[in-house]
Amino acid sequence: GAGVSQTPSNKVTEKGKYVELRCDPISGHTALYWYRQSLGQGPEFLIYFQGTGAADDSGLPNDRFFAVRPEGSVSTLKIQRTERGDSAVYLCASNFGGTRGNQPQHFGDGTRLSIL
Amino acid sequence: AQSVSQHNHHVILSEAASLELGCNYSYGGTVNLFWYVQYPGQHLQLLLKYFSGDPLVKGIKGFEAEFIKSKFSFNLRKPSVQWSDTAEYFCALAYNNNDMRFGAGTRLTVKP
Numbered sequence: 001g002a003g004v005s006q007t008p009s010n011k012v013t014e015k016g017k018y019v020e021l022r023c024d025p026i027s028g029h030t031a032l033y034w035y036r037q038s039l040g041q042g043p044e045f046l047i048y049f050q051g052t053g054a055a056d057d058s059g060l061p062n063d064r065f066f067a068v069r070p071e072g073s074v075s076t077l078k079i080q081r082t083e084r085g086d087s088a089v090y091l092c093a094s095n096f097g098g099t100r101g102n103q104p105q106h107f108g109d110g111t112r113l114s115i116l
Numbered sequence: 117a118q119s120v121s122q123h124n125h126h127v128i129l130s131e132a133a134s135l136e137l138g139c140n141y142s143y144g145g146t147v148n149l150f151w152y153v154q155y156p157g158q159h160l161q162l163l164l165k166y167f168s169g170d171p172l173v174k175g176i177k178g179f180e181a182e183f184i185k186s187k188f189s190f191n192l193r194k195p196s197v198q199w200s201d202t203a204e205y206f207c208a209l210a211y212n213n214n215d216m217r218f219g220a221g222t223r224l225t226v227k228p
Contacts, residue, residue, distance in 0.1 A: 035218075042120075042206050093160075104162045105162075110159065
């Protein structure tokens, strides 16, 4: 498709389990971003990739969160030992990157993660 | 630290009323400012953006925003809202290497 694709759209799992969330960016976009959105809040920045490398991972809340983008396209956000507080909508966005910050980001529909 | 503040959590208007949503940011360097909209059940979409030049920028669906550097503000306006404008609106600031920070959002409800 033409847009950012995120799978699964919904994920329900038990506390303590491991989850992987996938993002397939728009073809040709070099930059990819992960955000977390809790109810009633704006998207909270987690990590940003330029190509295969994490240009900024300062938003990852703790070491249970990790993200990869091995081939510079698809990215996976990994959460270990999930906690109920991890429940949120996880958003992915992409754009052409650059260094001036003037490229709009294109968002996917998000993955709604629920930790029981 | 860089931050974005949206003053109104929930705004309720009747159709044809004028709209202004406040957005203030905290950052001392060159800024790129955006307004995104999220319609019910849909993903975030770009409404308009400011990078440089004319501080009054026009976006889709009749929206506009004015960048006032001295006030660190980027308020969103629309002269006459429609029921279809019911959505959540997010102001965002991008700086440096494409880091972006969002405000908490303003939920707009337009009554027919």
